[in-house]
Amino acid sequence: MSAALRPDTDRPRSAAMRSFEAQWLAHSADPLHEWRGRSMDRFLALGLPSSREDSWGYTNLRGFAARSFVENPSVIATRSANGAAAAGIEGLQVASLRQMARENPGVIAPHLMHASDVDMQRWALLNAALFTDGLYIKVSARVTTPLVLVHSSTGSAENGVCYPRVIIEAAPGCSATIIERHESGVPHTALCNSVTQISLAADAQIEHYRVFNTHDEASHIDTLEIRQHRASRCKQFTVIEGGGLVRTNLEVHLQQPGAEFEGYALLVGHEARHVDCANIVRHDAPNTRSGQTARAIASGTSRVVFNSNVVVASGAPHAQSQQSSRGLLLSPTAEIDTRPQLEIHTDEVKCVHGATTGRLDPNMLFYLLSRGIDRATAQSLLVYAFLDDVLTGMSSGDTRAAIEAALIAQMPDGEVLREFR
Amino acid sequence: MLKIVNLSARVAGKTILNGIDLIVNAGEVHAIMGPNGSGKSTLAQVLAGRQDYEVTGGEVSFENQDLLALAPEERARAGLFLGFQYPVEIPGVNNVYLLKAALNAKRKAAGEPEVDAYEFLALIKQKMKFMDMSESFLTRGVNEGFSGGEKKRNEILQMLVLEPKLAILDETDSGLDIDALKIVAKGINSLRDPKRAIILVTHYQRLLDYITPDRVHVLSGGRILKSGDKSLALELENRGYDWVQAGLVA
Numbered sequence: 001m002s003a004a005l006r007p008d009t010d011r012p013r014s015a016a017m018r019s020f021e022a023q024w025l026a027h028s029a030d031p032l033h034e035w036r037g038r039s040m041d042r043f044l045a046l047g048l049p050s051s052r053e054d055s056w057g058y059t060n061l062r063g064f065a066a067r068s069f070v071e072n073p074s075v076i077a078t079r080s081a082n083g084a085a086a087a088g089i090e091g092l093q094v095a096s097l098r099q100m101a102r103e104n105p106g107v108i109a110p111h112l113m114h115a116s117d118v119d120m121q122r123w124a125l126l127n128a129a130l131f132t133d134g135l136y137i138k139v140s141a142r143v144t145t146p147l148v149l150v151h152s153s154t155g156s157a158e159n160g161v162c163y164p165r166v167i168i169e170a171a172p173g174c175s176a177t178i179i180e181r182h183e184s185g186v187p188h189t190a191l192c193n194s195v196t197q198i199s200l201a202a203d204a205q206i207e208h209y210r211v212f213n214t215h216d217e218a219s220h221i222d223t224l225e226i227r228q229h230r231a232s233r234c235k236q237f238t239v240i241e242g243g244g245l246v247r248t249n250l251e252v253h254l255q256q257p258g259a260e261f262e263g264y265a266l267l268v269g270h271e272a273r274h275v276d277c278a279n280i281v282r283h284d285a286p287n288t289r290s291g292q293t294a295r296a297i298a299s300g301t302s303r304v305v306f307n308s309n310v311v312v313a314s315g316a317p318h319a320q321s322q323q324s325s326r327g328l329l330l331s332p333t334a335e336i337d338t339r340p341q342l343e344i345h346t347d348e349v350k351c352v353h354g355a356t357t358g359r360l361d362p363n364m365l366f367y368l369l370s371r372g373i374d375r376a377t378a379q380s381l382l383v384y385a386f387l388d389d390v391l392t393g394m395s396s397g398d399t400r401a402a403i404e405a406a407l408i409a410q411m412p413d414g415e416v417l418r419e420f421r
Numbered sequence: 422m423l424k425i426v427n428l429s430a431r432v433a434g435k436t437i438l439n440g441i442d443l444i445v446n447a448g449e450v451h452a453i454m455g456p457n458g459s460g461k462s463t464l465a466q467v468l469a470g471r472q473d474y475e476v477t478g479g480e481v482s483f484e485n486q487d488l489l490a491l492a493p494e495e496r497a498r499a500g501l502f503l504g505f506q507y508p509v510e511i512p513g514v515n516n517v518y519l520l521k522a523a524l525n526a527k528r529k530a531a532g533e534p535e536v537d538a539y540e541f542l543a544l545i546k547q548k549m550k551f552m553d554m555s556e557s558f559l560t561r562g563v564n565e566g567f568s569g570g571e572k573k574r575n576e577i578l579q580m581l582v583l584e585p586k587l588a589i590l591d592e593t594d595s596g597l598d599i600d601a602l603k604i605v606a607k608g609i610n611s612l613r614d615p616k617r618a619i620i621l622v623t624h625y626q627r628l629l630d631y632i633t634p635d636r637v638h639v640l641s642g643g644r645i646l647k648s649g650d651k652s653l654a655l656e657l658e659n660r661g662y663d664w665v666q667a668g669l670v671a
Contacts, residue, residue, distance in 0.1 A: 362473065363509045367563075370469050370505075371519065371579065372497035372526035385513025385562070 014065035017047060023071050023130055023161075030098075031105035035112040040129035046122050058305040058337055059247050059276040064219075069191060072155025074162035076135055081146035081179070081398050091141025092176065097134035097165055108136065111167050111197050121251070124223040127163045127195040134165035139176040139204070146177035146396050151194065152184055159190050166196040170204035170232075179209040179399050183242075184218045192220045200232035202256070207235045209399055213242035213406050216271070223249040231258035237394060240275050241268045241406045250279040254288035254316075265294040266390045266403070269302025269334055270410045279308040283319040283349075294325040295387050296357075298334035306338045310353075314345040321350075327357030328386050330379075380411045422447045422618050423468075423488075423587055428479035429643075430467045437463040439643030441479070445587070448615040452629055452654060453622045455640035456662040461622045462506055464640070465591040469503035470496050483587065497523070498530035500586030504576040504593050506622075511563035516575070517545060519563050520582055527583060548581045551611070553604050569596035577608035588612065589620045594628035606631030626658040639665045 013021070024040050048065055049056040078086035078094055086094050101108050112128045135149065153162050168178060180196065192214070200206055214220055220243050226234055240246045252261050267275045281290045296304040310321045327336035340353040360382050368378035387407070394400040423445040430438040437460045445451050455461050467474050468481065470493030481488040483501060491499065511519075525535045536544075549558060552574050564572050573593050580588050590609065594602055609619065609632055621628060629637075629651065637653040638645045639662070647653065647665050657665070 361509070364511050366469075366471055366493065367505065367509045367511065368514075368519070369493040370497055370503050371523035371583075372494050372530070373519070373522055374494060374526070375492070377522070378494075381514050382511070385511055388513030 014048065015068045016065050017044065019068040019070065020044075020126060020130070023069075027130065027132075030101050032101050032109060032112065035109050036129045039112060039125040043122060043125040043129060046125075049122055055278050055307065058303070058307075059245070059274065064191070067159050067190065069159050069161040070157045071130070071132075072153050072157050072160030072162045073132070074151060074153045074155070074164045074192070076164060076166070077150040077152070078135070079148050079150075081148055081177075081396065084145075086147055089143060089145050089147060091139065091143045091174065092147060093136075093138040093140065094147070095136045095138075097136050097167065098132065100136045108167065111199075121223060121225075121249070123193050123221045123249070124195045124225070127165055127193050127223070131163040131165040131195070135167070137166065137168045137178065139168070139170040139174045139206070141174055143174070143176040146179055146399070149178065149180045151180065151182045151192075153192065161191040161193060164192070164194045166194075168196070168198040168206070168208075170198070170200045170206050172201040173203045174201075175205035177207040177396055179211070179396065181211045181402075182214055182220060182222070184214040190217075190219060192218065192222075194220070194222045195225075196222070197225045197227075198234070199227045200229060200234055200259075202230040202232060204229070204232045205234070207237075207395055209237045209239065209394075209396070210248070211237075211239045211241070211399070211403060212246050212248075214246070215243070216273075217244045219243070219245040221247045221249075224251070226250070226252045226261065228252070228254050228256070228259035228261065230256040231260075232256075233260045233262075235262045235393070235395075236264065237390070238263070238265045238267075238277060239403050240266070240277070241270075241403065241410065243273060245274045247276040248278070250277075252279075252281040252290065254281070254283050254290065254319075255285055257285045257287045259285065259288045261290040262393075263290070263292045264390045264393050265292070265296075265306060266387055267294065267296040267304045267306060268407065268410065269296070269298030269300070269304040269336070271300040271302060273300075273302045275303070276305040277307070278305075281308070281310050281321065283310070283312040283316040283321065285316055287318045288316060289320045291322045292324070293389055293393070294338070295390050296325075296327040296336050296338065297330060297383055297386065298327070298336050299330035301331075301333045303335045304337075306336075307341070308339075308353075309341040309343065310351060311343040312346055312349050312351065317346050317348045319346075319349045319351070321352070323353035323355075324389075325353075325355040326386070327355075328383065329357065329359050330383070383411060422484060423620075424480075424482045426480045428464075428467070428481060429477045430463060431475050431477055432463060432473070436477070437643050438467065441640075441643070441645060443638065443645065445618045445620060447586075447618055449635045450613065450619045450621065450632060451636045451638065452634040453620060453638050453640055454624070454626075454654065454657060457624070459640045460643040461624075461640050462591050463643075465503060465506075465589045465620075465622050468496075468589055469493060469501065494526070495530075497583075498527050500527075502580050502583055502585035502588045504573075504580060504588065504590040506591040506593075506595065508564050508567075508572040508576055510565050510567070512565045514563050516561050516563050516565075517559050520545065520579055523579070524582060545578075545582060548578055551581070552578050552608055554578060570598065570601040573597060573605055574601065574608075577605050580612065581608055584612070586616070587618050587620070589622065591622045592624060593621070594623055594625065602628065603631060626654045629654045641666055
């Protein structure tokens with residue numbers, strides 16, 4: 001009997017937990033079975049996160065617990081940003097994770113062992129146990145053409161769940177831009193539990209985007225783990241502009257001196273959407289730098305949560321970190337919660353953070369109105385201006401244009417904004 | 422063009438305007454002077470339609486329309502322009518796009534077609550040259566990182582492009598050095614026209630060395646205490662506002 005089958009407590013498992021366990025039992029063994037089994041054991045022992053836990057304080061998963069999930073397949077379409085086949089991009093190896101797991105499990109297995117912060121990574125454990133396929137991407141040159149990954153679910157089962165996984169490794173001195181877009185046209189897929197892991201070797205550079213533009217009723221839990229070696233640089237954008245419930249986790253490990261991480265979050269609460277973005281950046285080596293810039297807007301009855309935590313370890317003197325989080329409330333029934341945190345275990349660090357939430361500046365609004373601009377247009381313009389700090393950081397023009405188009409569709413009188421961009 | 426009858430207004434529950442009467446005809450330049458806190462800026466903001474300023478009484482007609490019934494953007498499109506005392510910075514909204522959108526909003530309201538993009542650029546470059554502004558203003562956010570003087574010049578630039586029927590310039594002269602003051606005055610004078618009117622709200626007489634007003638009014642305690650021709654401004658400069666206020670008591 002596998003350890004996974006032993007209940008950890010006497011209390012009865014929820015329907016959701018029973019269904020995850022049933023999925024595990026239905027999986028056929030592959031060369032990664034041992035690692036997957038450990039992940040499943042741990043997940044079952046921990047159970048679903050409760051809102052009593054610190055990092056899940058704002059997102060209640062009780063609605064999930066009563067549901068019996070069935071596995072839905074998902075696919076990841078790849079292409080280069082200029083529309084050509086991904087296979088044509090020189091310096092990029094894009095392989096099926098299923099195939100790699102069979103033929104070269106030694107490459108994949110180390111990635112399944114991480115999950116260092118259990119509190120945040122619980123869903124990553126479940127993904128490690130149950131992912132059936134995904135992509136393994138090796139960057140072995142300075143790649144200039146961005147790679148686009150489009151995730152979508154293809155299943156039609158009620159209460160469907162899918163587990164896409166992407167593993168990206170950048171070799172020393174190599175660089176690439178990788179854009180993951182999550183799109184679900186299929187309303188049946190109730191939950192997507194995705195994981196992406198990025199490792200940057202010395203001097204590597206990655207610009208990574210994860211863009212969530214899913215169905216209004218879809219729930220999405222995404223975990224992104226980034227490990228950075230000496231003098232590597234990672235620029236990361238998290239853009240949530242769709243979905244019913246979207247929870248993103250980000251865990252960055254600056255493991256060697258000189259590693260730099262720059263993270264941006266653009267979080268759009270619209271209608272009844274629930275957005276919860278939880279970041280943790282760990283400075284584990286000297287002279288590491290991180291920056292986090294979050295801009296959240298909330299309209300309707302939406303709720304947007306942004307929690308960022310920076311942990312500077314005792315062995316990481318001269319670390320520098322900056323956190324800037326700003327929220328803009330567009331309706332009296334919307335809510336934004338933002339909480340920057342710092343945990344410093346050494347001296348000689350330079351860490352700053354700031355967080356504000358407010359409404360549109362009445363002085364700015366009046367200025368635009370006094371120039372004859374329509375109220376709706378003026379409001380949309382100011383919202384756009386508010387998001388500018390994140391949008392202008394994007395090096396990929398195509399990606400930025402696609403993100404803007406989706407934003408415009410959700411804004412009052414947004415059409416007029418096209419003229420302004 | 423503009424007729425204000427017994428206008429009263431309050432801000433945050435406090436009465437600031439206390440029965441203003443004023444008539445401004447086309448072709449005229451009026452200067453409204455007065456000590457700090459007399460209600461000069463409040464009057465300018467109320468005329469432009471600022472919504473947190475509550476009108477408690479009186480009437481204002483502009484070109485035979487009930488001005489107070491119009492939203493701020495409608496007032497602008499009808500030809501009213503407010504030059505702000507403290508123009509706000511709006512990073513992320515391009516200075517020139519705003520101006521183009523403002524011009525098009527006005528043209529649309531007048532039933533005219535939108536301005537051609539190339540013609541607009543040529544127009545704005547010409548006006549910027551006239552106002553001695555660098556072309557870097559074209560690519561910057563609205564007033565973003567502008568010095569006090571640059572902000573005021575930008576207000577006048579907007580006025581020149583929008584060609585309002587009535588321009589209300591709220592302390593456009595404050596914070597300007599003498600060279601900037603001359604350029605701003607040149608811009609304002611260039612708009613003088615028998616079909617237009619200008620209201621200069623100012624604390625000091627020095628702007629009036631460059632722009633000769635037809636009428637000068639002294640505002641104090643939310644009322645116009647005294648009106649006269651340009652010599653009133655000189656007298657105020659010599660004798661101070663206390664003289665007018667004391668005169669009322671006596």
